Amino acid sequence: MKFISTRGIGATDKTQAMDSAAAIIRGLAPDGGLYVPEELPRVSADFVAQLAQVDYAERARRVLSLFLTDYTDEEITGCIDRAYSGKFDDEKIAPVKQVGDKSVLELWHGPTSAFKDMALQLLPQLLSTALKKTGEKNTVLILVATSGDTGKAALAGFADVDQTKICVFYPDGGVSDIQRLQMATQAGANVSVLAIKGNFDDAQTGVKKIFGDEAIAKELAEMGVHLSSANSINWGRLVPQIVYYFSAYADMVAAGTIKSGEAIDFTVPTGNFGNILAGFYARQMGLPVGKLVCASNSNNVLTDFIQTGYYDRKREFFKTISPSMDILVSSNLERLLYHLTGDANMVAGWMKELNDNGGYDAGENMLVRLSNYFWAGCADDAKTLETIKAVYDEYGYVLDTHTAVAWAVAEAYKAKTHSDRPMVIVSTASPYKFSSSVLEALGEKADGKDAFALLEALECKNPVKAPQGLAGLKGLPVLHKEVVEKDDMPKAVKTFAGK
Numbered sequence: 001m002k003f004i005s006t007r008g009i010g011a012t013d014k015t016q017a018m019d020s021a022a023a024i025i026r027g028l029a030p031d032g033g034l035y036v037p038e039e040l041p042r043v044s045a046d047f048v049a050q051l052a053q054v055d056y057a058e059r060a061r062r063v064l065s066l067f068l069t070d071y072t073d074e075e076i077t078g079c080i081d082r083a084y085s086g087k088f089d090d091e092k093i094a095p096v097k098q099v100g101d102k103s104v105l106e107l108w109h110g111p112t113s114a115f116k117d118m119a120l121q122l123l124p125q126l127l128s129t130a131l132k133k134t135g136e137k138n139t140v141l142i143l144v145a146t147s148g149d150t151g152k153a154a155l156a157g158f159a160d161v162d163q164t165k166i167c168v169f170y171p172d173g174g175v176s177d178i179q180r181l182q183m184a185t186q187a188g189a190n191v192s193v194l195a196i197k198g199n200f201d202d203a204q205t206g207v208k209k210i211f212g213d214e215a216i217a218k219e220l221a222e223m224g225v226h227l228s229s230a231n232s233i234n235w236g237r238l239v240p241q242i243v244y245y246f247s248a249y250a251d252m253v254a255a256g257t258i259k260s261g262e263a264i265d266f267t268v269p270t271g272n273f274g275n276i277l278a279g280f281y282a283r284q285m286g287l288p289v290g291k292l293v294c295a296s297n298s299n300n301v302l303t304d305f306i307q308t309g310y311y312d313r314k315r316e317f318f319k320t321i322s323p324s325m326d327i328l329v330s331s332n333l334e335r336l337l338y339h340l341t342g343d344a345n346m347v348a349g350w351m352k353e354l355n356d357n358g359g360y361d362a363g364e365n366m367l368v369r370l371s372n373y374f375w376a377g378c379a380d381d382a383k384t385l386e387t388i389k390a391v392y393d394e395y396g397y398v399l400d401t402h403t404a405v406a407w408a409v410a411e412a413y414k415a416k417t418h419s420d421r422p423m424v425i426v427s428t429a430s431p432y433k434f435s436s437s438v439l440e441a442l443g444e445k446a447d448g449k450d451a452f453a454l455l456e457a458l459e460c461k462n463p464v465k466a467p468q469g470l471a472g473l474k475g476l477p478v479l480h481k482e483v484v485e486k487d488d489m490p491k492a493v494k495t496f497a498g499k
Contacts (some may be wrong), residue, residue, distance in 0.1 A: 001041070001069045003235060006334050007033030007351070008344035015131060019070040021489040024123075025140065027229035028171075030213045032199050033348070034335050035235045041066040043286040044377035049260045051250035056093040057084055057165075059250060060122075060243045069238050071129065086441035087111055087121060089467065094118065094244045096251045096424070098396045102410065103247045104255060105266075106399075112182060113430035113467045115154035115275065119232075119240040124157040124164070126236045127228070131163055136228040141497055142166040143210060145231060148175040148324045149221035149270060149429060151193070152182035154230040159188030166230070167496050169191040169203040172483050173324055177351050177451040178433050178470055182408035185476040192496045195479035196489065198273075199317055201329050206489040207231070216490055232274030241278035244289055248424055258422055265419060267293035267410035268426045269402040271327035273302065275426065280373060284339070290421045294376040295409035297322045297384070302330055303474045305367045306376035309367035311350075314358035322338055322401040324429070329354070337362065340369045375417065377409035384408065388441035400431040400463045432458060432466045 002017035004010030009031045010017035018026070023035040042067070051059050060080050061073075068076060079286055086095055090109040090359040097104045111115025127140065140242050142164060144154045151168040159168040168183060172195035175183075183193045196203050210216055211227055220227065232238050245266065252258045266289065268276040296303045298318040306313045313328040320326055334440070353360035387404040391397055399407060406425050413419065431438045434456035436446040442461055446454055451476045454464045484492050 001067055002038045004038055005029035005031050006036055006344060007031045007340040007348040009033065010296065011344050018433070020068045020235065021133050022128050024126055024234060025134065025136060025226070025228055027227070027234045029209075029258055031348075032208075032351070033217045033344070034331070036231050036338055037067060040281060040284050040342040044426055046259055048246065048249065048287060049179070049253070052254040052260070054452055056247055058086075063243045063246055064239060067100045067464070068126070070133070075129050075133075079122060079129055079318045081286050082125050083122040087440070088117075092251070093246055098257070099391070099395050101423070102407070103248070103252060103422065104397075105402070105424050105426050106116050106119040106427045107244060108427065108430045110153070112152045112156050113155060113433055113469055113480070114149035115426075116149045117156070117418050118244055120150070120153035120157040121238045122231060122240045123230060123234065124161050125409045128161060129166070136226070138224050140228050141162050141205045141220065141225050142228055142230045143205040143493065144229070145200065145440075147168045147200040147326055149181040149433075150231060150450070152179065152186070154194070155183060155186040155188070158230065159186065159191055161190070165190045165225075165320035165496065167194070167491060167493055169194050169196050169207065170216070171199045171203055172197055173479045174326065175206070175320060176310055176434050176436070177437070178473070179323075181451060182470075182471050184478045184480045189477065192492075194492055195483040196486050197483065199298060200327055200342075200488045201313075201317070202486045204231070204327075204329060204331065206486050210490055210493055213490065216494065219494060220497050223497055228238075231331070232272055233269050238278060238332070239272055239277060242281050242409065243287075245279050245282035249379075250285055251423075252422070259374070261288055262422070263288040263290040265290045265413075266426055267413065267425045268294055269295045269325060269406040269428055270302065271296075271299070271325035271330065273330040273332035275428065277332045280336060280407065283373065283464055286307055290419065291375050291413070293409060294374055294379040294411045295406040296376070297325045297405050298378065298380045299328055300378035301328050303376040304331070304376045305333070306370050306374050307364075308450055309362045309370070311354060311362065312359040313354065321384060321434065322405050324402055325405065337366075337456065340366065366419050375413050377412045379405045381406035385437070385441040388438055389443070392442055392461075396433045396463065398458070398464070400427070400429045401434045401437050402429055403427040430467055430470070431462065432470050458478065
């Protein structure tokens with residue numbers, strides 16, 4: 001399978017299309033676009049049905065093999081084993097729990113207690129294997145912009161991995177205390193963590209500018225350093241996420257919750273659109289999915305786009321209690337636009353309009369196409385807190401703030417569409433990562449308590465104990481304290497690359 005850019009490279013001149021290993025090393029295409037498969041593989045009903053009989057690792061091997069055709073079976077199996085064996089606190093890796101009339105896909109049983117572990121435990125293995133396969137001799141410097149969870153998951157995956165360095169930027173004051181401590185205490189000879197004065201979009205824009213700066217690329221090349229990404233702009237970060245949609249379906253079939261071949265809906269809390277895009281890929285491959293419900297917080301740029309066809313990032317930015325979704329420029333939407341149009345020039349034009357004017361109108365035809373696959377809604381902080389309380393009171397189940405947004409939007413979707421398809425809520429983080437807000441929702445005072453006192457207080461409410469990866473942060477030295485201006489990000493990267 002070959003990979004091409006959403007903005008044209010490789011689409012017309014087939015000699016510029018890349019194998020998956022090369023696309024994973026590069027991260028971002030030279031024209032600024034994102035790598036996508038030339039065509040999506042299709043699977044049979046029998047392929048889906050058989051997944052119910054195997055474990056998560058084997059499900060991952062079968063799905064990944066469809067995309068990573070330049071990797072051998074042995075290489076893929078090795079990557080999966082190193083990524084998932086012994087690193088998750090549930091043997092199912094991504095278990096499905098029944099909560100009332102909904103199924104909750106818990107994606108936070110990995111080492112950093114967030115769904116990003118599902119991909120970022122695997123990406124370093126895919127990248128290391130790709131470096132060996134292609135004979136790349138340069139050090140790969142991974143640049144990451146994070147709204148909270150990606151940063152720590154990437155750091156945990158890449159720390160002390162041979163032939164790599166990783167530099168993470170996060171918005172100062174824009175992540176939870178636990179998220180900040182997870183990153184600031186990260187050890188590793190090859191890691192750098194920097195807060196920036198700005199929001200996540202500033203961090204993401206800064207990283208993209210560095211990728212697109214030829215002068216910086218030349219300077220780094222002279223140091224023997226090549227840039228790549230661990231954000232979901234990297235195909236190697238996105239492809240592992242497709243697996244857990246297939247896995248959730250297989251578990252529901254195995255449990256008798258649904259019959260094989262029955263369509264289900266997924267509600268996904270999303271900011272950068274990567275998580276829900278993976279669900280779209282699964283649907284296009286043949287997984288029986290009805291609607292993908294896009295759940296936003298008050299930064300509801302995606303909700304508005306799916307409902308109107310107009311993307312507008314020129315709006316007020318809100319800091320919310322679901323900070324991993326505090327995003328106004330959703331990078332992975334570009335991939336969806338390409339798949340729905342097949343027109344790289346059109347996509348490149350929209351991205352230029354977004355950059356130059358702050359928005360673009362995708363038109364009536366796009367609105368119709370979007371409605372075939374997606375439904376969208378949003379929930380503000382007040383609704384999020386109300387939902388956490390309601391679900392806890394009725395079921396004794398504790399939602400984190402992001403999953404609560406998804407639950408609230410799923411309820412709105414059911415009320416408005418009267419869909420009778422089974423609903424899966426994609427749960428993206430442990431509630432312990434956002435203890436203060438969750439405790440507030442449950443009527444407990446959080447003021448004046450440090451992050452670890454909050455963990456203990458929430459443990460008194462939650463039948464599920466705090467993950468050791470979070471509780472174990474207590475007493476660790478803070479190794480990364482630097483705060484930089486957003487305009488100083490290139491300088492910081494070059495300084496780190498030269499160390």
